[in-house]
Structure formats: structure tokens, C-alpha cells
Amino acid sequence: MLTVSHLSKQFNDQPVLRDISLTLAEGEVLAVLGRSGCGKTTLLKILAGLETADSGTLELHGQDLLPVPPNERQMVYLYQEPLLFPHLSVFENVAFGLRIRKVKEAEIRQRVTELLAELEMSEHARKAPHQLSGGQRQRVSFGRALIIRPRLLLLDEPFGNLDAQTRAAMQQLFGRVSRQHHITSIFVTHDSREALTVGTRLGYLERGRLTSFASVTEFVADARTNIAAELSFWENIRSTASPAVAE
Numbered sequence: 387m388l389t390v391s392h393l394s395k396q397f398n399d400q401p402v403l404r405d406i407s408l409t410l411a412e413g414e415v416l417a418v419l420g421r422s423g424c425g426k427t428t429l430l431k432i433l434a435g436l437e438t439a440d441s442g443t444l445e446l447h448g449q450d451l452l453p454v455p456p457n458e459r460q461m462v463y464l465y466q467e468p469l470l471f472p473h474l475s476v477f478e479n480v481a482f483g484l485r486i487r488k489v490k491e492a493e494i495r496q497r498v499t500e501l502l503a504e505l506e507m508s509e510h511a512r513k514a515p516h517q518l519s520g521g522q523r524q525r526v527s528f529g530r531a532l533i534i535r536p537r538l539l540l541l542d543e544p545f546g547n548l549d550a551q552t553r554a555a556m557q558q559l560f561g562r563v564s565r566q567h568h569i570t571s572i573f574v575t576h577d578s579r580e581a582l583t584v585g586t587r588l589g590y591l592e593r594g595r596l597t598s599f600a601s602v603t604e605f606v607a608d609a610r611t612n613i614a615a616e617l618s619f620w621e622n623i624r625s626t627a628s629p630a631v632a633e
């Protein structure tokens with residue numbers, strides 16, 4: 387369970403995060419929607435320990451996180467650009483986290499092989515990162531994160547560089563695999579559809595203030611998510627286009 391209480395952060399006297407509080411149970415995915423510059427990345431960096439908060443507390447499974455250095459927080463932070471070792475194969479990139487933890491070879495083989503199958507990457511196991519598409523690289527990066535069973539996965543617009551169809555496929559895959567592995571994560575995005583697809587919980591961050599929604603209905607009804615406006619746009623198109631289609 388993650389508990390964030392009254393977290394605030396300023397840069398050069400400008401508030402970037404204002405009194406953020408949230409709780410997240412194990413296995414939940416909090417999708418945080420927000421426009422550019424609203425403070426999404428700063429929030430994730432503070433959770434990962436890559437940035438310090440001015441005030442507030444962070445707890446994970448009852449442990450105060452603030453004194454814990456980033457490499458001991460057991461979190462993984464994924465960005466748009468997958469960070470892979472260029473000289474290692476797909477298999478070895480995924481295996482890396484287990485090798486440095488001195489896991490036995492037979493277990494490494496088994497766990498990496500299973501995970502690559504779940505990520506639909508088995509046939510690419512021997513390829514180098516430069517021989518993969520952007521979506522495939524992102525799947526390897528996801529595999530590298532999952533293999534070490536992080537306590538919290540932080541995703542910062544991870545599919546932002548992908549085309550719409552690949553992005554939709556990755557959202558489905560992310561949902562399926564994170565449910566299967568019971569991964570707790572915070573997924574920030576500026577795409578309301580993506581937030582609805584991946585989130586089991588939904589939030590909206592605006593000028594450093596987080597609104598948490600109790601239901602999908604509340605999220606859809608909030609004008610800032612722009613979903614109601616989009617629905618009425620498509621409804622208008624449908625109603626004006628239907629007579630022509632019928633002819």
C-alpha cells in the first residue's frame with residue numbers, strides 16, 4: 387500500500403505540486419491525467435527519489451520512503467524512451483536484473499522465457515535492441531521492470547512515441563500483464579482514453595493539484611478530462627453523417 391500525504395514542491399518559488407495526498411492499494415493502477423507542465427513528472431521523480439519534496443510524507447507498505455535512497459526503493463521508472471543496453475540481446479536485457487541479484491541460471495532461463503512469452507516477444511529473444519520496433523523496445527523495457535517484481539512501477543507517458551494502433555495494443559498488454567503480476571503502478575498520461583484504458587483508479591493533476599475520482603462516471607463528467615466534449619463531437623459527426631451513409 388502506498389500513502390502520499392500533503393506532498394508539496396516548489397521550483398524557484400513557483401509551486402509545482404500543492405498538497406498532494408493519495409493512497410494506492412496493492413495491484414491498483416492509478417492513471418493520472420494532466421496537461422503538459424502540470425507537475426506529473428515531478429510527482430513521479432519524488433516518488434522514485436530522483437527529486438526531493440519540500441514537505442509531506444511518503445510511505446510504502448508502512449515504510450517511510452523519504453530516507454530511502456532511489457536504488458533501495460524497489461521501484462522502476464519507465465519513460466517514453468526505453469532504456470536498454472544496446473550490446474545485449476532482448477533475452478539478456480530482461481535477464482539483467484536477475485543476474486545482478488545472482489539468481490541461479492536455471493531460474494533465470496525459466497522466468498525470462500515465461501515473461502518474454504507473456505510479452506509476445508519470444509521470437510525476438512536473440513535480437514539486439516536496434517533490430518526492434520519502438521513498441522517492441524518498450525515491451526523489453528517493461529519486461530526488464532517486471533522481472534524484478536518492483537514494489538511500485540512508475541510510468542511517465544511510456545507509449546507517447548508510438549503510433550495510435552501500437553499504443554492501443556500496448557495499453558491492452560500493459561493492463562493484462564500488470565493484472566497477472568499484481569503490479570501496483572502510477573501511470574501518467576495526457577491522453578484521457580489511455581487513462582481510462584489502463585487505470586483502475588483515476589486522477590487529474592492541474593497546476594500541481596490532484597483530484598481523485600471515485601468512479602469512471604465522475605471522471606467522464608469532469609469537463610477537464612474533455613471526454614464529454616469528445617463524445618458530443620462524435621455524436622454530432624454520427625448524426626450528420628448517417629443520412630448520407632443510408633442513401
Ligand SMILES: Nc1ncnc2c1ncn2[C@@H]1O[C@H](COP(=O)(O)OP(=O)(O)OP(=O)(O)O)[C@@H](O)[C@H]1O
Nearest residue numbers: 397398402420421422423424425426427428429576
Ligand atoms: N529542475 C527543475 N527546475 C526548475 N523548474 C522545474 C524543474 N523541473 C520541472 N520544473 C518546472 O515544473 C513544472 C512541472 O514540470 P513537470 O516536468 O513535472 O511537468 P509535466 O506535467 O511532467 O509536463 P510534461 O507533460 O510536459 O512532461 C514546469 O513548469 C517545469 O518547468
